[in-house]
Amino acid sequence: MTKPLNVGIIGYGFMGRTHSNAYRKAPNFFDLPYKPVLKTICGLEAKEAKAFADRWGYESYVTDWRKVIDDKSIDVVDICVPNNYHAEIAIAAAQAGKAICCEKPLALNVAQAEEMVAAVEKAGVPNLASFNYRRVPAVTLAKKLIDEGRLGKIFHYRANFLQDWTISAQVPQGGMATWRLDVKAAGSGVTGDLLAHCIDTAMWHNGPISAVCGLTETFVKQRMHAETGKVEPVGIDDACTFFCRFDNGSLGNFEASRYARGHKALYTFEINGEHASIAWDLHDLHRLSYFDHRDDSIVRGWRSVHVTDGDMPYMDKWWVPGLQIGYEHSFVHQTADFLMSMAEGKPVAPSFRDALATQKVCEAVLASAKAGKWETIK
Amino acid sequence: MTKPLNVGIIGYGFMGRTHSNAYRKAPNFFDLPYKPVLKTICGLEAKEAKAFADRWGYESYVTDWRKVIDDKSIDVVDICVPNNYHAEIAIAAAQAGKAICCEKPLALNVAQAEEMVAAVEKAGVPNLASFNYRRVPAVTLAKKLIDEGRLGKIFHYRANFLQDWTISAQVPQGGMATWRLDVKAAGSGVTGDLLAHCIDTAMWHNGPISAVCGLTETFVKQRMHAETGKVEPVGIDDACTFFCRFDNGSLGNFEASRYARGHKALYTFEINGEHASIAWDLHDLHRLSYFDHRDDSIVRGWRSVHVTDGDMPYMDKWWVPGLQIGYEHSFVHQTADFLMSMAEGKPVAPSFRDALATQKVCEAVLASAKAGKWETIK
């Protein structure tokens, strides 16, 4: 009944796997208007691309991304390669009339991001930036609680994204596994990789950011390049913290680091409102902490909500109360929403334009850190 | 390369979904000796069976389980129906030479379970009882830590499985959704449904149980039957607690209830050894708590181990450190192990014989509760 939707994924790394899994699983759990078909996987090495295609059931593999664009049968181009390739691929895909899903951050910088937005909007193609954490059910629930007005006026938005995997000076930069440490491939360090997630969620939850003031640091000043074997200066930010003002009058405080020993992927946020507060933590992504000052005072406290019941966002599709889902499911939800909105002819969020707004904040944070002063977001 | 392995699943309910998902996902993440093919789904209602087949990509559907047994092309019969059908189907499948995976508890009672064990052992077919929680990585890790001797002599094993979904007297018994409350379909209440899991894990971790003394209660004495519409006496145990002695000299304390308000599927265990202790909780299944008395005293405390790194059981197959998996993955691991052991011609645990041992403990607990005295496990 449902129409096949041919998907070409470019990039068979970590994100290539999460997206492949999402296209495969979504129709088992969601009632979708399309039946996604894994048409082509594209990756640099033929042998690995073939193995990936076999494992995930792709009909074919290619090593040149242009072949995916040129393939008339492909409906969706899904971009899972390092950041420095996003713009070129996405613009070509837009011009070819494909629907596009692009991993975050959208681009290396605002200039590229603006070209990408212009391209998809000119072509009128469905476009999605893969800020997957919006669709962790607890994070989606947070949005719902805010929109219902349960928190009242917001005073504070606080978010961290803490890791510890680059503390050793022996970790190289560049190459397949560590391109995130190479400024040429990544554009920036924790700002684009980690804070971009925090900023996307924050603006979704709490509206636009008007001005930022930031600080960055690169603790390890030089690292061997994985491809050249040469020790080269490190161009990325190892840590970044910034505070900001939101349009709604609340204050923001953000921090990311890859030098926070003990944390692997500790994305946390906390929102303090007049009546209620919310907190969340990626290390226990299936829980939402909620405090409501309107509770009877003698039984008032932070509630640990186990987000697994059927009335929670997306959770009617999964198992039974008490049984948690994991990280990968955020991509399944994103894919399901993407396909449903496509069928309805409606935009899906976050769009490339939404991702551009995040890119502007990231760029302003980096500029602010360099200049040592506040930057206004235009 | 890998040989196809044709699978027929009997039952399209909650467990039918977890098993279907497992066969589909396992080859995307594990290097398997077989390629599982979803051949046939069997369920009572043709319309629903067809819809299930479409959703999950089954090649066919049937409404009579005997057709699955009779289908020569089917290699594995996977039993996901209520407990009262396990024995008949499993014995027929064994006689037909199929590999068998059977949901837990193995049977309605020890007598049935013994027949099932005899059948599979006589036929020499691969057999697996689906006590899936053994393969939650944190639970597997606990086994590893015990086997390494880190805990030293064990003094206590404590396990609970607490739910709250049957508190309302309006919940019916019987039928598709609530057969677990109908003693004819389920055999027992929380003992077979929940404690069976705890007992399986406990004996795997801590060895055989020699004697038990238990207490059961049925809080709601009669409920409407979903199929007949008649109010009938409730024959199952709503709550069960027992203490026991293990062969290794340690004491056990177990409790299950569906009247523990605030808990959805709170399966917890804690093991106290001479040197170290371990605790786990299904509501946060991706964490293991570990206490080691040999730590420096000023930094000694319960460690919350986030079981997501690549050196954790099964976790090299999934994502990156800090990103959790969920409930369904325990079935994927089980399926992968089942297929790998089958290819190697080795038994997989828990076998039907292992499940029989659990059945004996369950039956002894119920007998003990009825008689108000200790029962020895033979």
Place this chain on the structure above:
Amino acid sequence: MTKPLNVGIIGYGFMGRTHSNAYRKAPNFFDLPYKPVLKTICGLEAKEAKAFADRWGYESYVTDWRKVIDDKSIDVVDICVPNNYHAEIAIAAAQAGKAICCEKPLALNVAQAEEMVAAVEKAGVPNLASFNYRRVPAVTLAKKLIDEGRLGKIFHYRANFLQDWTISAQVPQGGMATWRLDVKAAGSGVTGDLLAHCIDTAMWHNGPISAVCGLTETFVKQRMHAETGKVEPVGIDDACTFFCRFDNGSLGNFEASRYARGHKALYTFEINGEHASIAWDLHDLHRLSYFDHRDDSIVRGWRSVHVTDGDMPYMDKWWVPGLQIGYEHSFVHQTADFLMSMAEGKPVAPSFRDALATQKVCEAVLASAKAGKWETIK
């Protein structure tokens, strides 16, 4: 204005300190009808008794407890010696017309406890058994929530008291520091020392226990006696678990051990009712966990209530919200309540009669464990 109240404490060990501190602090924080005067400390060793008197501001010290009884100026006799002295001292104090506070458990056994109750009731003297945990604010709050009917019908009461300080076989029995391991001084092991607390709280919260079935174990069978230096059989229970039925139809599950590695004084309880549940833990005594099923489902979860606001039991006497009190304060509250009830001529709880009820349950648990069958509580 306030009348002096002369106090004689018998025993300068751990409990002698907690009680001395309580009499000193109570008037600084509570508006009391009496001004407690630390008149006399009594202990076996003169030198230590004198040092204790100096440290705590006692007017005098003695080494023979009968001198405390014979001192006409003394109003309150406070018994902080090992259990085997409770009965004799308390009965003498009652006969001398003193108000009495006695550490728990009340006596070595039910027979003694009954004599003590008879003595205080015949003499008509104020009497208090020092089950101090009732007056941890979070535990008092739990009682209030139950009495308000917030939980509805109770299904389960669960309590543990876990320690790990006697795992080493080198810990001696007997003597000042380890009399709790000597059955002659203590009467029993964890049952009287730890479970007595759990049982007292449980019956206060949830009403009488009608029948029990228990199990005990002594893991280390012989230990050196600290006074004689001889290795002697260990007569106490190292671990005890029991389940029970309460008069109100709910089930109880209790366990105590001194072999639970990782736990120092982990007294926990959890109460599951039709509408709500409560949990508490002595290791974080300033918090109460509360779950209310009547909350909106999307923000329903266990609440961690930080019991420090001024509307919490006793907390208006201490600091400001967010600033926690500790273990010793339970004794201050107890002392304040004791003095206030004395001035009003009202009984204070738990009275010796209340403690007798707990003693009966303890004795039944030990008898049940010995006989391997249920015991009814008369």
Place this chain on the structure above:
Amino acid sequence: MTKPLNVGIIGYGFMGRTHSNAYRKAPNFFDLPYKPVLKTICGLEAKEAKAFADRWGYESYVTDWRKVIDDKSIDVVDICVPNNYHAEIAIAAAQAGKAICCEKPLALNVAQAEEMVAAVEKAGVPNLASFNYRRVPAVTLAKKLIDEGRLGKIFHYRANFLQDWTISAQVPQGGMATWRLDVKAAGSGVTGDLLAHCIDTAMWHNGPISAVCGLTETFVKQRMHAETGKVEPVGIDDACTFFCRFDNGSLGNFEASRYARGHKALYTFEINGEHASIAWDLHDLHRLSYFDHRDDSIVRGWRSVHVTDGDMPYMDKWWVPGLQIGYEHSFVHQTADFLMSMAEGKPVAPSFRDALATQKVCEAVLASAKAGKWETIK
């Protein structure tokens, strides 16, 4: 034996109580070189001063603080009044040769603080700034772990102090209960009241701060003054966040607010080092979280250390393992250390000079927030 030490406390509010309690309790638990005598309490209202003297056992009370200074018998002057009185009283006390304990923050501003330091150093009198949180055992333990080098090179220091008691616009400013909202009495808002604690601990743990960049906000712009009844502009900062650089190369991130719904006194810090990390939280002040990367990877995790054993800082003076102390005990420890250092003729930390360093950071943060740029700490 021990020499009496006559103490005069100025201020009978919240801090007057914590200090009175500390002088009374310290000798019961610590072996002190002096016996503190509560000589005089000084407060504005005679009736309340008298009641306070009665409750706490002061020998006398006065309403003019100069009488405390002029009293030759008084050895220690303890300043517990609003910040705008600190300098004048402390300087007079120094000139009179008294030992001085002064509540934090030391002064309204750096200029005052410098005069105070000059005065005590010129007079050569013992001087202590009451940053009590240093002596919460878990916080002291953190210092010990850092000094032992367990963390290795430090990358991040993060601290928050979050409250929610001034969200309502109906809370007045000024007067006895709410002088902290009146800029004339307090000097600043959360910066001096809350961040001063965080900064003091941070520099003790992690060394000097070299430069700061901050942001402040006043959410409620005008409030009624409690004394005049007039609505006046609010001059304090309701919220303040800043980041900074420490001399050792690590980055700091600090935030305080009284608009963080759900937090009463949530002072938290986290320190991330090369090898290990530490975290602490005032709402559970008896625990320290510790992560050590050198642990075996499969049992590596954040440890929750229950700081109650006898080998923990100060804890040999209190109860037994597992039994927690509370907020007030930090003052008892501070007082004990103050008296012991005084007897030894050694300075005690934090001295007025230490507090001046904190004052400089606070002032720089406020200046930075006003100017919107970094400020260097001289």
